[in-house]
Amino acid sequence: MTIRTEELLLNVGPQHPSTHGVFRIVVKIDGEVIKEATPVMGYLHRGTEKLAENLNYTQIIPYTDRMDYVSAMTNNYVLVSAVEKLMQLEIPERAEYLRVIVMELQRIASHLVWWGTYLLDVGAMSPFLYAFRDREIIIDLFNEICGARLTYFYMRVGGVKWDAPDGWIEKVRDFIPHMRERLKVYDDLVSGNEIFLSRIKGVGRYDAQTAIDYGLSGANLRCTGVARDLRKDAPYSIYDRFEFDIPTRSEGDCHARYLVRVEEIKESLRILEQAVEQFPEGPVMAKIPRVLRPPEGEVYSRVESPRGEIGCYIVSRGKDSPYRLKFRRPSFVNLQILPKILVGESITNLVTILGATDIVVGEVDA
Amino acid sequence: MGDLLVQPLSWGSFFTFVMMAVLFLLLILAMVTYAIYFERKILGYMQLRPGPNRTGKFGLLQTVADVLKLLIKEDTIPQKADRPLFRIAPMISFVPSFVVLATIPYSENLYFADLDIGVLYYVALSAISTIGIVLGGWSSNNKYALLGGARSAAQLISYAIPLVISAVSIVMLSGTMNLRGIVEGQAGWIWQWNFIPQIVAFVVFVIAAVAELNRAPFDLPEAESELVAGYMVEYSGFRYAFYMLAEYVYLIAMSALITTLFLGGWHAPAPFLSFIPGIIWFIIKFCCVVFFIIWLRGTMPRLRTDQLMSLGWKVLLPLSLANIFITAIIIEIIKAVNG
Numbered sequence: 001m002t003i004r005t006e007e008l009l010l011n012v013g014p015q016h017p018s019t020h021g022v023f024r025i026v027v028k029i030d031g032e033v034i035k036e037a038t039p040v041m042g043y044l045h046r047g048t049e050k051l052a053e054n055l056n057y058t059q060i061i062p063y064t065d066r067m068d069y070v071s072a073m074t075n076n077y078v079l080v081s082a083v084e085k086l087m088q089l090e091i092p093e094r095a096e097y098l099r100v101i102v103m104e105l106q107r108i109a110s111h112l113v114w115w116g117t118y119l120l121d122v123g124a125m126s127p128f129l130y131a132f133r134d135r136e137i138i139i140d141l142f143n144e145i146c147g148a149r150l151t152y153f154y155m156r157v158g159g160v161k162w163d164a165p166d167g168w169i170e171k172v173r174d175f176i177p178h179m180r181e182r183l184k185v186y187d188d189l190v191s192g193n194e195i196f197l198s199r200i201k202g203v204g205r206y207d208a209q210t211a212i213d214y215g216l217s218g219a220n221l222r223c224t225g226v227a228r229d230l231r232k233d234a235p236y237s238i239y240d241r242f243e244f245d246i247p248t249r250s251e252g253d254c255h256a257r258y259l260v261r262v263e264e265i266k267e268s269l270r271i272l273e274q275a276v277e278q279f280p281e282g283p284v285m286a287k288i289p290r291v292l293r294p295p296e297g298e299v300y301s302r303v304e305s306p307r308g309e310i311g312c313y314i315v316s317r318g319k320d321s322p323y324r325l326k327f328r329r330p331s332f333v334n335l336q337i338l339p340k341i342l343v344g345e346s347i348t349n350l351v352t353i354l355g356a357t358d359i360v361v362g363e364v365d366a
Numbered sequence: 367m368g369d370l371l372v373q374p375l376s377w378g379s380f381f382t383f384v385m386m387a388v389l390f391l392l393l394i395l396a397m398v399t400y401a402i403y404f405e406r407k408i409l410g411y412m413q414l415r416p417g418p419n420r421t422g423k424f425g426l427l428q429t430v431a432d433v434l435k436l437l438i439k440e441d442t443i444p445q446k447a448d449r450p451l452f453r454i455a456p457m458i459s460f461v462p463s464f465v466v467l468a469t470i471p472y473s474e475n476l477y478f479a480d481l482d483i484g485v486l487y488y489v490a491l492s493a494i495s496t497i498g499i500v501l502g503g504w505s506s507n508n509k510y511a512l513l514g515g516a517r518s519a520a521q522l523i524s525y526a527i528p529l530v531i532s533a534v535s536i537v538m539l540s541g542t543m544n545l546r547g548i549v550e551g552q553a554g555w556i557w558q559w560n561f562i563p564q565i566v567a568f569v570v571f572v573i574a575a576v577a578e579l580n581r582a583p584f585d586l587p588e589a590e591s592e593l594v595a596g597y598m599v600e601y602s603g604f605r606y607a608f609y610m611l612a613e614y615v616y617l618i619a620m621s622a623l624i625t626t627l628f629l630g631g632w633h634a635p636a637p638f639l640s641f642i643p644g645i646i647w648f649i650i651k652f653c654c655v656v657f658f659i660i661w662l663r664g665t666m667p668r669l670r671t672d673q674l675m676s677l678g679w680k681v682l683l684p685l686s687l688a689n690i691f692i693t694a695i696i697i698e699i700i701k702a703v704n705g
Contacts, residue, residue, distance in 0.1 A: 010509050017594060032513065032671060123582065123668025129413040189665075195583055196667045347513065348670045 007035060010347070014043050018121050018351045021361030025338070027350065034350060037342040039335055044365040052325040057083050057157055057292045060325070065151035067327065068363035070113050073099075073106035073142075074305040076155040078327075081236060082301035082312040083157045086294040094282040095159035096238045101172060101275050102142065102154060103237075104268040108179065109138040110306035111261050111268075114358050118258070119190060121355035122199050127190055134182050137175055144168060157292055159285035173276045176269050183265060191262070200254040204341050204353035207252055214337045217330050218308025219264065220357060222248045223256035230304040241278070242271045254356040261358075264306075293320050307331050307358055329366055331359040390478065391464065398614045399429045405660045412664040439603035444507060447600065451505035456601065456608035459498025462491045463615035470622045471546045473632040473644035484545035485537060488623060489530050492578070495612060496522040502609070503597035514596025517586045517671060521577060524678035525584075529574035531686040532567040535693045536560055536627050549631030559630035566689040568628045570682050572658075575620045577678070580613065581659060583666035586674060621655040629655070 013024035022043035028036040048067060052060045057079075064075035077099060084091065116131030139149045146154040146162055154161055190196055208224040221228055229246040231239040247263030249256035296318045302311040308330030315324040334357055342350055373379055403418065403426065410417025418425035443452055469484040471477040481487050496518055503515020537543050539560065540551040552559045561568040577584040586596075598609050625631060629651045632644030669677070 008509060119667065123585070124666060125409070125582075126413045126664050129415060133414055193667060195669055195673075198673055199667060199670055346671065 005030070012350065013040075018354065019361075020117065020355075020359060023359065023361045023364065025342075025350070025354070027342070027347075029347060032346045032348070034342050034345050034347065037339050037350070039338050041332075041335075041361075041364050044361050046366070048366045049325050049327060052322055054321060056320045057294075057322070060322075061155065062151065062153045064327075065153055066362060067329065067366055068305065068307065068310070068331065068360045069150055070360050071106050071110040071306045072150065072152050073102045073154065074303055074310060076152065077103060077237070078301055078303040078305075078310050078312045080155045080157045081303065082299050082314050083292065083294055085301055086297060086299040086314060086316055087157070087288075087292070089158055089286055089288065091286055092159055092283045093280045094163070095284045095286070097275055097279050098145075098160050098164060098284060099155060100237055100239065100242075101169075101272060101279075102145070102152075102160075104272050104275070105138050105141060105172070105175075107268045107306045108265050109135045111265050112138075114261060114306075115186070118355045118358075119196075121351050122196060124190070124193075124196070127186070130182075130186065130189065134179065137178070141168070141171060141175070144171075156285065158288040159283070161285075163284045169276055169279055172272065176273050176276070179265070179269055183262070186262070197255065199352060200258060200356070202251075203254045203345070203349050204356060205251070205253040206337065206341055210337070210340070211252070214340075215333050216308070216337060218304070218306070218334065218358075219257050219260040220308065220334050220337075222246065222260050224252040225250035230302055230309060234302065236301070236303060239271075242274045244270050254352055257356045257358075291320050293318060302328070305330060307360065307363070308334055327366060329363045331361075331363040332366070335359050335364065387478070390467075394464065394467065394615060394618065395611075397618055398611060399433070401614050401618060401656065402429045402432075404656070405663075408657065408660050409664050412661075433607060436603055436607040441603040441605065442600075444600050446507045448505035448507065451501050452600075453605075455498050455502035455505055456605045456612070457498070458501060459495045460608045460612040460615075462494040463612045463619060466491050466619050467615070467622070469545055470619070470626055471549055471631060472622075472648055476645065477546060480544070480546060482542070482544050485533050485543045485548075485627075488545075488619075489526065489533070492616070492619070493522065493526055495616070498612070499597050499609075502601065506597070506600035508600050510594050511597050511599045514599070518580065518597060520671070521580070521584065521586060521674060521678075524675055525574045525577040525682075528570050528678060528682035528686045529578060531683070531690060532570040532574065533627060535564055535567045535686070535690050538690070538693055538697060539564065545626050545631075549626055549633065552630040553633055554637060556630070556635040559628065559633070559635075561628040564628070564689070564693070566685060567693075570686045570689070571628065572624065574678075574682060575624060576659060576662060577674070579616055579620055579659070581617070582663040583668050584674060585668060586671055617656065617659065618652075621652050621659065624655050625651045 007028045007030055010027050010029055011024065012027060013019040014022040016024075019025070024040040024043070026038045026040060027034050046066070048063045051063060055063075061076055061079055064079050065072040067075050112131040112135040116128035116135075119127035119131075142152055142154075143149050145164055145168060146152045148154075206224065208221075208226050211221050211224045211226065217228070225248050227246045227248045230236065231244075232246055244267045247260050247267060249259055294314075294316045296316055298313070298315050300311060300313045302309055304310075309328065310330055311328030313324075313326040313328070314322045317323040338354065338357065341353060345353065406428070407417040407425075418428035421428040421431045443449060466488050468478040469481050469487055499518045500515040503511040503513075503518065506512075536548060540548045542548060542551075548560075556562075580586075598606060601609060625648060630647075632648045634640040634642060634644075634647050
């Protein structure tokens with residue numbers, strides 16, 4: 001007797017604990033081995049780019065908060081920096097420092113969320129709560145400076161909305177050694193765990209050429225040994241004043257992505273340390289016209305977000321709202337490699353690989 | 367209890383037995399309630415949060431409230447499920463978990479069945495539960511449940527064997543399969559408990575036991591991050607409660623078995639401490655084992671299916687076989703020396 005076997009079509013998502021939101025992957029599996037994987041997206045599409053055409057520039061900023069809601073500060077920045085480039089504005093020193101400080105804090109917070117949820121994906125429950133407790137400190141700092149915990153609406157064209165309250169900079173300064181201590185705890189808890197290593201080592205591997213071909217950026221690119229980081233390669237804001245390294249690994253697997261992200265937290269702490277040291281006095285908002293009417297023209301601004309290269313392209317016709325606005329969203333680009341690397345992996349590795357890609361569905365669908 | 371067991375069957379003794387059994391079941395249910403509370407509290411403290419603390423004093427009524435909620439939930443059966451199998455599967459999984467408790471000797475006098483094949487009885491009956499899990503996965507007509515059920519079957523086969531084989535070395539050492547006999551063989555000082563001379567068997571048995579219990583880091587059949595809830599995904603209300611109950615009763619039963627086989631059962635760690643009743647010692651050891659298993663859940667990530675298989679077949683099985691071999695040789699040498 002011959003046994004009849006057939007492929008099983010499994011619908012992972014949109015309601016699934018490990019797709020980090022309403023993301024869906026349709027997989028064909030043979031036993032537990034994936035034969036074909038198709039990401040399906042769009043469940044969270046809100047038409048940000050189209051909506052922007054009917055809004056003035058300040059009104060667009062809260063929409064960027066809701067794109068990559070785990071890293072709203074960098075999204076704020078990519079929009080305001082594009083408009084500033086177009087209008088050729090001078091930004092006050094203090095505002096630039098505040099922007100860098102909040103963006104680096106945001107990067108740490110974002111990586112902490114990733115770290116916790118990734119461990120949850122591979123089945124460890126406790127690290128998630130450890131990471132969220134430390135993230136809470138950053139969220140409280142943000143709450144103090146702009147009154148919101150997740151969607152900040154903090155930056156404006158020409159500077160930032162609120163100056164740092166008294167003692168805020170000292171709190172950031174105290175946070176740096178605290179976070180360094182905690183990172184040691186994290187390492188002790190997880191980084192050497194035999195089960196964890198065996199789950200992520202050699203899983204979801206690709207080489208540098210493939211990563212470049214697919215347009216990957218962020219830790220997904222740096223894990224293959226390509227040292228590309230816009231903060232170094234095309235410095236924006238005042239990043240050229242700080243000393244920091246770009247962590248890279250050469251393996252290109254999930255373990256490499258894990259290590260790169262953990263190292264990035266340490267580098268962000270280094271930047272924060274220097275920024276807090278150099279923090280100047282002065283105004284936090286440039287002199288800007290009441291109604292923002294950038295001159296006619298096009299501009300592309302790009303920023304290294306925790307997830308990779310986020311870009312903002314604006315076509316202006318001299319009106320107070322953009323003629324056309326387009327975001328290059330790293331989460332969307334980074335997940336394009338999934339159908340390639342998921343084939344031949346097991347269902348369990350699907351979760352490991354998807355988690356290591358670090359997507360935020362709000363940004364994928366925009 | 368022993369005298370009670372051997373007396374001829376009469377209406378009186380029959381009635382006493384039924385009463386005892388019912389009392390014991392109620393006691394186990396209460397234990398499960400607080401085992402869940404205990405687990406959530408411990409996990410809470412390990413994860414820097416207070417755990418349940420709202421319902422009743424210190425949250426003591428939390429599990430009671432949870433169970434009540436489950437009982438009043440609508441009992442849904444999927445349209446395309448295999449209805450009879452779907453209904454019976456939780457019971458198949460649940461009944462053996464209570465039945466195995468009968469052979470465990472809780473103290474010198476407190477036991478419910480004095481079986482000469484106690485070890486075999488436990489292992490054989492506990493395997494039936496997996497049939498309930500596989501059936502539940504199959505009859506739900508859900509792909510995630512099916513994968514969970516299939517994983518469970520694979521896991522049981524891989525881990526039941528090292529479990530039994532590591533228990534065999536204990537049987538060889540004690541010369542009996544009777545669990546009371548095994549405990550009696552461990553009388554005396556703490557180093558006469560089986561876990562010292564049989565440390566390899568102890569480690570293999572604990573790992574295999576955690577895998578048999580489907581608990582972290584071996585909770586693949588219900589791996590929530592990939593299979594959502596595995597075989598339980600279509601179950602709700604009371605049937606879901608049955609699966610959970612079975613899982614926790616097994617936690618209790620397996621901890622009791624580990625205590626019996628390896629940790630000297632009701633014996634005190636030193637003879638001069640034996641004025642404390644045996645049941646107290648049993649409970650202390652039993653709680654330590656339960657705590658250890660919960661502790662694992664607080665710290666470990668989950669293994670992958672293929673890693674689970676290779677650990678079972680390539681590491682634990684050869685290790686337990688080698689252990690039997692070495693134990694047999696040593697027993698023979700000791701026999702020869704003693705003449």
